[in-house]
Amino acid sequence: MDATAFPYGLRVLVVDDDPTWLKILEKMLRKCSYEVTTCGLARVALEILRERRNKFDIVISDVNMPDMDGFKLLEHIGLEMDLPVIMMSIDGETSRVMKGVQHGACDYLLKPVRMKELRNIWQHVYRKKMHEVKEIEGHDNFDDAQMLRNACEGLEERGLFMRADSDTMRKRKDTDKDHADQDLSDGTTVKKARVVWSVDLHQKFVNAVNQIGFDKVGPKKILDLMNVPGLTRENVASHLQKYRLYLSRLQKQNEERIMGATRQDFSHKGSSDNLNLRSSFQEQPSNVANGYQHGPQKVQAQVNMLDSHSEDMKVVVPIQVPEKNITPVSDATDSQNVTSVSPLGGVLSFERMPVNQDRKPSETMILGCQSWSGNVPPKQFMQYPKHNHERCDLLGDYSCLPKPDLEHPIAPGHLYTTPPVMSMTCSMEGGVRDFSDVKPGLLGCMKSLSPALNCTVDSVSVQLSDSVVKSTDGDLKFSSVEGLPSIKDCYFDHTKNQATLLTSEEASIIGGTDLVCLPDDLPGYQLQGVSLENIGLNSIDLFQYNDAMILPGLQNNWYDDLEYSGETTDYQLIDGCLFA
DNA sequence: TCCGGAATAT
DNA sequence: GATATTCCGG
Numbered sequence: 001m002d003a004t005a006f007p008y009g010l011r012v013l014v015v016d017d018d019p020t021w022l023k024i025l026e027k028m029l030r031k032c033s034y035e036v037t038t039c040g041l042a043r044v045a046l047e048i049l050r051e052r053r054n055k056f057d058i059v060i061s062d063v064n065m066p067d068m069d070g071f072k073l074l075e076h077i078g079l080e081m082d083l084p085v086i087m088m089s090i091d092g093e094t095s096r097v098m099k100g101v102q103h104g105a106c107d108y109l110l111k112p113v114r115m116k117e118l119r120n121i122w123q124h125v126y127r128k129k130m131h132e133v134k135e136i137e138g139h140d141n142f143d144d145a146q147m148l149r150n151a152c153e154g155l156e157e158r159g160l161f162m163r164a165d166s167d168t169m170r171k172r173k174d175t176d177k178d179h180a181d182q183d184l185s186d187g188t189t190v191k192k193a194r195v196v197w198s199v200d201l202h203q204k205f206v207n208a209v210n211q212i213g214f215d216k217v218g219p220k221k222i223l224d225l226m227n228v229p230g231l232t233r234e235n236v237a238s239h240l241q242k243y244r245l246y247l248s249r250l251q252k253q254n255e256e257r258i259m260g261a262t263r264q265d266f267s268h269k270g271s272s273d274n275l276n277l278r279s280s281f282q283e284q285p286s287n288v289a290n291g292y293q294h295g296p297q298k299v300q301a302q303v304n305m306l307d308s309h310s311e312d313m314k315v316v317v318p319i320q321v322p323e324k325n326i327t328p329v330s331d332a333t334d335s336q337n338v339t340s341v342s343p344l345g346g347v348l349s350f351e352r353m354p355v356n357q358d359r360k361p362s363e364t365m366i367l368g369c370q371s372w373s374g375n376v377p378p379k380q381f382m383q384y385p386k387h388n389h390e391r392c393d394l395l396g397d398y399s400c401l402p403k404p405d406l407e408h409p410i411a412p413g414h415l416y417t418t419p420p421v422m423s424m425t426c427s428m429e430g431g432v433r434d435f436s437d438v439k440p441g442l443l444g445c446m447k448s449l450s451p452a453l454n455c456t457v458d459s460v461s462v463q464l465s466d467s468v469v470k471s472t473d474g475d476l477k478f479s480s481v482e483g484l485p486s487i488k489d490c491y492f493d494h495t496k497n498q499a500t501l502l503t504s505e506e507a508s509i510i511g512g513t514d515l516v517c518l519p520d521d522l523p524g525y526q527l528q529g530v531s532l533e534n535i536g537l538n539s540i541d542l543f544q545y546n547d548a549m550i551l552p553g554l555q556n557n558w559y560d561d562l563e564y565s566g567e568t569t570d571y572q573l574i575d576g577c578l579f580a
Numbered sequence: 581t582c583c584g585g586a587a588t589a590t
Numbered sequence: 591g592a593t594a595t596t597c598c599g600g
Contacts, residue, residue, distance in 0.1 A: 194590080194594060220582065233582085238594055241584070 009230050010034040010122045015045040015061035015073065016088075025060065025113065032119045033230030042068035049081055056083060057125045060109070063089040063096060071103045078104040084124040088113060195235045204228060205239060 012034045016022045022038045029036045037056070039045040042065040049056060059077055063070035074085050087100040088109040097108045106124040109117055197205070208225035209217050219237035226236070 196594085218583065234595070237583075238596090242593070244584090 009228070010125065011055060011057045012036050012121070013045060013048065013056045013059045014038045015040075015042060015059065015065065015070075017041065017062065017064070017066050021062070021111065025118075028113070028115055028118050031115070034118075034122075035229050041065070042070065042073040046073060046076055046080075049077060049083070053081065056081075058084045058086065058121055060086045060088060060121070063087050063100065071099060074100065074103045074105055084128050086121060086124065195231065197239055201226075201228065201231075202239075205236070205243075209240075209243075 010032075012029050014022060014025050014029065014036060016025065016038075017040050019040065022040060026036045026038050037048065039048060042061070045059070045061065046068075049059070061070055061073055065073065070087060070089075074087060077083055077085050084106040085104065086107040086109055087105040088111055089096060090111045092110045100108045106128070107117075107121070195201070204226045205222060208222040211225055212218075212221050217240065219233045219240055222240065223231060223233050223236045
C-alpha cells in the first residue's frame with residue numbers, strides 16, 4: 001500500500017445535513033490526519049467560510065441540502081473563496097455528477113465514501129494551487145506567481161504535503177486502483193499517514209525537547225508541547241527514538257576518536273577570508289557525551305544551554321572581550337568587526353609580507369586581536385531528506401573547521417560548550433624570522449582579550465627560511481589554566497600561500513564558568529609539524545577551536561535550516577555530523 | 581497508560 | 591539503507 005502522499009493538517013469543512021454521515025466523515029477525515037470542521041446546513045457553511053476566510057483548504061459538501069441546493073453552495077464557494085469543493089451524494093446519477101463538475105466541483109464522491117478517496121482529497125488543494133501558479137506564470141506576472149509559489153511552499157512547510165511530487169501522485173493513482181477494494185469506509189485497514197519530519201516540524205520537536213529538558217522528555221510531553229494536529233504520540237516517539245539513536249551514535253564516534261588519533265588532517269580551503277568564518281549554532285540538547293545521564297553540574301549546564309537561544313549565546317559564553325582592548329592593537333584586522341564573543345572558535349592569524357619584497361631594516365610587527373562574529377545571525381542546520389535537497393548554507397570557511405564528529409571527538413563526560421572566538425593577527429613586515437617576537441605581543445593580546453584566560457605562550461619558534469618553513473620542537477604552545485589550546489595541526493594552503501595551524505582544546509575552556517566541568521588533566525597538544533613549503537608565506541592562521549565547538553553548532557543543527565553555500569564538499573563536510 | 585526498544589514496512 | 595510505523599514487554 002502506498003502511503004507516500006499523505007498530508008496532515010489539511011483543513012476540511014464538511015457539509016452534510018445527515019448527522020450520521022457527518023460523524024462518519026469527520027471520523028474518517030480525522031483518521032487521515034486532517035483538521036475537520038463539520039456543518040449541517042449549507043447556509044451556515046457559507047457563513048463559516050466567510051467568517052473564517054483562509055481557514056479552510058477544501059470543502060466537502062453533500063449535494064442534497066435542505067436549506068440550499070448543494071450546487072448553489074458550490075457556486076458561492078467558487079465565486080467567493082475559490083476553494084476546491086468536493087460534492088458527494090448517495091446516488092451516482094450521471095447527470096448529477098455532471099452538474100456538479102460543471103458547477104466547479106473538483107471531485108464527486110459517492111456515499112459510502114471510501115477512506116482512500118478522502119485520503120486523496122489534498123491533491124485537489126495542491127493541484128489547484130499549482131494550477132494557479134502556472135496560470136499566473138503564463139501571464140508573466142512573476143510577482144504573483146512567486147507569491148503563489150510561496151503559498152504552496154507554505155503549505156508544504158506546514159507539513160501538509162509530505163511527498164507530493166508528481167511522481168508519487170502518479171504512483172498513488174496506480175496503487176489506488178490496485179487497492180481500491182481495501183480501505184473501505186469502515187477504516188479498518190487504514191494506515192496512518194506517514195509523517196515526514198519537515199524542518200518546521202522538527203524545529204517544533206526540538207523546541208519542545210528543549211523546553212521540557214532532555215532528561216525529562218517523553219513522547220507524550222513533546223506531543224503536547226508541539227501541539228500539531230494529526231501528529232500522534234507514536235510519531236513523536238519514533239522521532240525521539242531516532243533522535244536519541246543519532247545522538248548516541250555521535251557520542252560513540254566521538255569516544256572512539258578521542259581514544260585514537262591525535263594526528264588530524266583537515267582540509268582547508270579559502271583560508272584567505274577566514275576572518276569571515278561564520279558560525280552556525282543553536283541551542284542543543286547538550287548531553288550526548290554522557291548518554292543522557294547528568295550529574296547535577298551537567299544538568300545545570302544543560303538547562304542553560306537548552307534555555308539559551310542562539311541570539312543569547314553570549315549568556316552561555318562568559319568571556320566578554322572588551323572592545324577597547326582590541327581596537328588599539330589592531331591594525332591588520334578590521335576592528336569594525338569586533339563586536340562580542342561568539343561561541344565558535346578562534347583565529348590566530350600571523351601575517352607576513354611576501355618574502356620577495358624588500359625587507360626593511362627595522363621590522364615591525366603589528367599585533368591585532370579580534371573577537372569574532374558575535375553579531376553574525378545564527379543559522380540553523382538541517383539535513384533534509386536526500387530526495388529533497390534543501391539549500392544549506394555552509395558559510396564561508398566553515399570547511400576549514402574539522403568535521404565535528406569525525407575529526408574532533410568530544411571528551412566523554414564533558415558537555416559541549418561553546419568557546420570564545422578570538423582572532424589575532426600579527427603582521428610582520430619584512431623578514432620576521434623568529435616567531436618568538438610574536439610571543440609577548442600575543443600573550444598580551446590574549447590577556448587583553450580576557451583576563452579570565454590565564455594564558456601563556458610557552459614558546460613560539462617557527463623559523464622561516466626562503467624556501468622552507470619548518471617547525472621546531474615545542475613550537476607554538478599555549479598553556480593555560482583554563483585549558484587554552486595549543487597547536488594541534490597545521491595545514492598549508494598552497495594556492496593561497498597560507499598556513500593554518502589548528503589547535504584544539506577541551507570543551508570546557510569557556511573561561512572559568514560553572515557551566516562546564518573541567519577535566520582533571522587537559523591534554524596539551526603539541527604542534528605536530530609545520531612544514532610550510534612555500535616561499536611566499538603570507539599568513540599563518542591559527543585556528544583555535546574546541547571540541548565542543550562544532551557539535552553544538554551542528555548536532556542540534558541536525559535538521560535545522562541550513563543554507564548551502566553551493567559546494568558539495570561543504571555539504572558533505574557537515575553531512576557527516578548531521579542526523580543521518 | 582506510557583515508554584522505549586525491536587521488528588516490520590516503505 | 592534510511593526512515594517511519596507498529597508491536598510488545600516492562
